Amino acid sequence: MEQKNELNLYVQNISLFLLGILFMAFPVIFTTITTNPIVLPKQVLLGGVALVLLVLQAVRMFAERSVKLHRTAFDIPVLSLALVAFLSSLFAINRADALTAFIPYFLAILGFFLIVNIVKDKNSLLFLMSSLIIGAVLLSISATLSFFKIYILPFPGTHVQTFTPLGSMLEQEIYLVLVFAISFYYIYRFLKFKAKTQTDAAFVNAANPSMSSRELTKAVSFGIASLVILMGIVVTTYALFKLNKPLLLPIETGFQTAFSEISLDTGRVAQSFFLGSGFGTYATDFSKWKQASFNQNSDLWNLTFFQSSNFALELLATTGVLGLCAFIFLLIRVFKEVRISPQNKMLVSVIVLLLISLFLPLSFTSQTLFFIILGLFAANQGLINKAQNRFFDIELRIVALRKGLIAMEAPAAKNEKSLILPVITGVIILAIVGIIGYFSIPYVTSDLTFQKSLLAAAQNNGSLTYQLQAQAISNFQYRDGFYRVFSQTNLALANTLASQQSAGSTPSQTTQQNITTLIQQSINAARGAVTVAPQTYLNWQNLSSVYRGLIGFGQNAESFAIATAQQAIALDPNNPQEYIALGGIYYQMGQWDNAQSQFQIAVSLKPDYANSHYNLGHALEQKGDLQNALVQYQAVRTLVANDKTSLDQIDKEIAVLQGKAQAAVSPSTNENQTLNVNKPEAQLPAQNPPVKIPAPPTATQSSK
Numbered sequence: 001m002e003q004k005n006e007l008n009l010y011v012q013n014i015s016l017f018l019l020g021i022l023f024m025a026f027p028v029i030f031t032t033i034t035t036n037p038i039v040l041p042k043q044v045l046l047g048g049v050a051l052v053l054l055v056l057q058a059v060r061m062f063a064e065r066s067v068k069l070h071r072t073a074f075d076i077p078v079l080s081l082a083l084v085a086f087l088s089s090l091f092a093i094n095r096a097d098a099l100t101a102f103i104p105y106f107l108a109i110l111g112f113f114l115i116v117n118i119v120k121d122k123n124s125l126l127f128l129m130s131s132l133i134i135g136a137v138l139l140s141i142s143a144t145l146s147f148f149k150i151y152i153l154p155f156p157g158t159h160v161q162t163f164t165p166l167g168s169m170l171e172q173e174i175y176l177v178l179v180f181a182i183s184f185y186y187i188y189r190f191l192k193f194k195a196k197t198q199t200d201a202a203f204v205n206a207a208n209p210s211m212s213s214r215e216l217t218k219a220v221s222f223g224i225a226s227l228v229i230l231m232g233i234v235v236t237t238y239a240l241f242k243l244n245k246p247l248l249l250p251i252e253t254g255f256q257t258a259f260s261e262i263s264l265d266t267g268r269v270a271q272s273f274f275l276g277s278g279f280g281t282y283a284t285d286f287s288k289w290k291q292a293s294f295n296q297n298s299d300l301w302n303l304t305f306f307q308s309s310n311f312a313l314e315l316l317a318t319t320g321v322l323g324l325c326a327f328i329f330l331l332i333r334v335f336k337e338v339r340i341s342p343q344n345k346m347l348v349s350v351i352v353l354l355l356i357s358l359f360l361p362l363s364f365t366s367q368t369l370f371f372i373i374l375g376l377f378a379a380n381q382g383l384i385n386k387a388q389n390r391f392f393d394i395e396l397r398i399v400a401l402r403k404g405l406i407a408m409e410a411p412a413a414k415n416e417k418s419l420i421l422p423v424i425t426g427v428i429i430l431a432i433v434g435i436i437g438y439f440s441i442p443y444v445t446s447d448l449t450f451q452k453s454l455l456a457a458a459q460n461n462g463s464l465t466y467q468l469q470a471q472a473i474s475n476f477q478y479r480d481g482f483y484r485v486f487s488q489t490n491l492a493l494a495n496t497l498a499s500q501q502s503a504g505s506t507p508s509q510t511t512q513q514n515i516t517t518l519i520q521q522s523i524n525a526a527r528g529a530v531t532v533a534p535q536t537y538l539n540w541q542n543l544s545s546v547y548r549g550l551i552g553f554g555q556n557a558e559s560f561a562i563a564t565a566q567q568a569i570a571l572d573p574n575n576p577q578e579y580i581a582l583g584g585i586y587y588q589m590g591q592w593d594n595a596q597s598q599f600q601i602a603v604s605l606k607p608d609y610a611n612s613h614y615n616l617g618h619a620l621e622q623k624g625d626l627q628n629a630l631v632q633y634q635a636v637r638t639l640v641a642n643d644k645t646s647l648d649q650i651d652k653e654i655a656v657l658q659g660k661a662q663a664a665v666s667p668s669t670n671e672n673q674t675l676n677v678n679k680p681e682a683q684l685p686a687q688n689p690p691v692k693i694p695a696p697p698t699a700t701q702s703s704k
Contacts, residue, residue: 004063011060015053015118020131022049022111023372027139027175027365030165032155035451038167039364040444043104046368047440050107051433053114058426067425070117072378073337077330078371082109084326085279088319091271092278094533096478098318100443101280103436108368115375116382125379129182129345132372133225136179139165140232143172147235162244164236170246171365173236174356178369180229181349186222247303248361249286253294254309257282258317260289276320277535282308284535285317287572295576295606302577304538307361314361327357334374341384346377446476450485462493473525483529484542488681490522491549495682516691519554519684522546523694530697537571540564541581543696545681548585552686554693561585564696576602576612584678587619595619610639610646614675621657630657636675646675 026042034040061067085105089098119125142165145152151159164172240246265272277285283306295301308314315323331354338347353373356362362370453468469486473479494515501507507515526546529539547554547561554560565582572578583598599616606612617632633654640646 007063008060011056011063012118012120012124015056015114016124016127018049018053019115019118019128022046023128023131024135024138026368027135028142028165032157033451034444034447035454036447037157038165040447042365042368043107044444046104046107046111047436050110050114051436053118054110054429054433057114057117058422058429061422061425062419065419065422067421068117070382072116072382073333074112074330074374074378077326077333078109078112078374080326080329081323082106084275084319084323088275088277088323089279091275092281093268093535094278094281094284096532097480097536098278098281100478103440104364105279105367107436108364108371111368112371112375112378115372116378119376119379119382122383125345125376125383128376130221132376133179133183133222133229136176136183136232137225137228139172140176140229143176143232144235147239162239166365168246168363169236169240169244170248170360171363173233173240174360174362174366175369176229176233176236178349178353178356178373180226180233181352182346182373183222183226183229185345185348186218187226247300249300249305249307249309250297251309253286253290254313256291257285257289258308258313261285261317262320264289272320274320274322276316276318276323279318279323281535282306282314282318284537284571287537287575288535290574292574292605295574295609298608301606307363309361310359311357311362311367334377337377337381341381344377344380344384346373346380349373350377442476443479446472446479446482449475450482457489462489462496465489466493473528477528478532480529480533480536480539483525483532484539487522487525487529487542487546490518490525491546491682494518494522495549495684498684515684519550519691519693523550527694527697534697535571537568537575537578540568540571541578544568544581544585547693547696548588548680549682550684550693551585551588551680553684553691554687555690556695557690557693558585558589560693560696567696574605576605576609579605580612580615580678583615583619584680587615587622587678588680590622592619592623596623608639610636611675613639614650615678618677626657630654633657640675649675 022045025045029041029045030037031041082105085102089095089102092098115128119128142163146158146161146163149161153159157163162169166172166175261277262273265277283304286305286308308317312324312327315327319326334350334354338344338351344350350373353370356366357370449468450472453465453472456464456468466489469482469489473482473486476482497511497515497518498507501511523543523546526539526543529536530543533539541564544561544564547557547564550557551561562582562585565578565585569575569578569582579598579602583595583602586592586595586598596616596619599612599619602609602612603616613632613635617629617636620626620629620632633650636650637647637654640650
């Protein structure tokens with residue numbers, strides 16, 4: 001018995017220590033060796049701590065020969081959120097993206113249950129709250145130093161005034177405000193206690209002389225922390241409004257895309273209504289359902305939003321009606337507990353958190369903080385006497401009697417706790433840890449390798465870039481972004497080999513074979529991106545650009561380029577840039593009427609987009625419709641009046657069109673300029689006869 005108690009105490013202390021490390025390091029950890037220096041390190045930290053804690057809980061259950069769980073009023077709604085998110089991911093068309101987003105979300109939810117089962121007393125709760133506050137203090141110090149341009153880190157990327165280890169000033173503001181509410185609680189309690197002691201000094205001195213001293217120590221510590229965090233809030237707020245104003249999706253677009261997703265997706269009506277598009281796949285909802293009127297917003301029109309206007313609307317779009325209902329269920333439970341037990345230390349923080357979720361989007365960091373604060377709130381409720389009928393421990397066990405399951409001497413028989421249930425629970429826990437580890441480890445190693453390839457590319461080391469990207473995709477084959485980059489790497493290498501040949505010379509058989517192999521790999525990588533995420537318009541856009549670069553080199557490349565560009569338009573129907581890209585293909589092929597039609601659609605979608613008018617003007621000029629071409633060029637001139645480079649370019653072209661200049665002026669094809677005639681990024685020389693190339697995959701009905 002004594003050994004068992006020692007083991008339980010050891011597990012308890014280790015668990016608290018790991019949670020404390022997580023709370024302190026989570027807001028400030030970042031690295032430069034991953035493709036996402038902000039989010040992935042936090043996901044790795046959360047996953048590592050959560051899975052180790054899960055195994056430790058299994059050890060504790062085995063030692064106690066029983067399964068003890070802490071029951072809270074939030075268990076059912078939180079489990080509902082997890083279950084609905086998992087089902088929506090499982091039934092998503094972009095299943096790989098959804099499941100990849102779900103795993104960190106599941107780990108955050110797992111953190112909630114670990115917190116409520118690890119916190120057993122007020123000291124444990126105070127330790128975790130202090131750890132959370134220390135993490136916010138470190139974050140605040142980082143924000144303050146960066147704001148005053150005091151750069152103490154050796155990484156060049158951190159030497160900017162608005163740098164934050166959370167990746168977003170808005171996320172930093174949310175984090176600091178929520179934790180400030182926790183630290184300020186103790187100051188409020190101390191001030192309230194101080195006022196009481198002044199009116200009842202005799203009682204304090206006689207009944208509990210040490211009480212004031214303990215409260216004073218807490219108040220001083222938390223007071224200093226509050227001041228530091230408040231400084232971080234002040235500089236972050238200033239940066240939000242003056243230096244780095246966040247770009248948020250308008251609320252009307254958030255409503256419109258969410259309700260369109262659950263009601264207008266004809267290919268999967270029931271799935272979309274009940275489960276949405278798939279957890280973490282809001283970007284596909286946004287591109288598919290945004291209205292043409294969105295293009296009138298000059299600051300946002302060309303952006304893809306990965307989060308909705310607020311967390312509730314994002315849940316509705318990505319997890320459907322069931323996900324929103326689970327979230328509302330959680331809100332109701334929380335506000336009910338707030339009303340019943342207003343003395344909870346996490347009261348203000350949890351109320352502010354829930355209000356924020358109704359008005360602002362929550363990224364992975366904020367979602368994790370959401371479940372951390374909810375877990376601490378639930379743990380504190382369990383320590384409040386009047387709430388213990390809703391927050392309590394339950395013990396599950398199978399009892400084996402020494403003389404059999406049914407015995408006449410049962411009252412006198414000594415019973416023992418069976419290991420059957422702890423073993424079963426342990427197997428389930430190990431299975432969860434194994435499955436998450438099986439997919440997470442290759443995911444992380446793949447990311448590390450791909451980041452190395454990007455560094456090699458920056459050094460113009462094409463061979464190493466190619467090898468590392470191929471290795472990264474081999475390690476983890478479910479990231480469409482990696483496929484897209486790899487396809488362009490292969491195409492660029494093929495184009496480099498082809499351009500190295502002297503004019504009029506025939507490449508050697510080895511060179512020709514290498515070019516053909518690179519082309520095949522480029523197409524296959526682009527096709528792989530489409531296969532992994534068929535509802536992501538960027539994947540079809542990328543595949544179209546690959547085929548377009550092969551027009552004249554590969555068989556049917558032009559028809560493949562057109563078909564895939566049309567599929568990109570189907571997934572992003574109100575983006576004028578997609579129509580310019582398709583029109584550019586027709587323009588490249590000399591099909592002026594078709595090019596004109598696509599450019600006109602682009603103009604109608606965004607009349608104030610100069611490049612639409614510019615491309616339309618050139619299509620009309622090629623047709624010989626000089627008068628209408630001049631009208632488009634004049635529109636361009638009006639729109640670029642404040643851009644001297646573009647203004648000079650269009651003035652020259654207008655002069656040529658009007659016959660006022662002697663020499664012809666070539667249209668701009670510089671992608672870095674405001675005005676350019678759409679063209680492929682890389683174009684291989686024509687091949688006679690053309691090389692046979694793979695056709696694009698057929699789009700599923702639900703992705704059309």
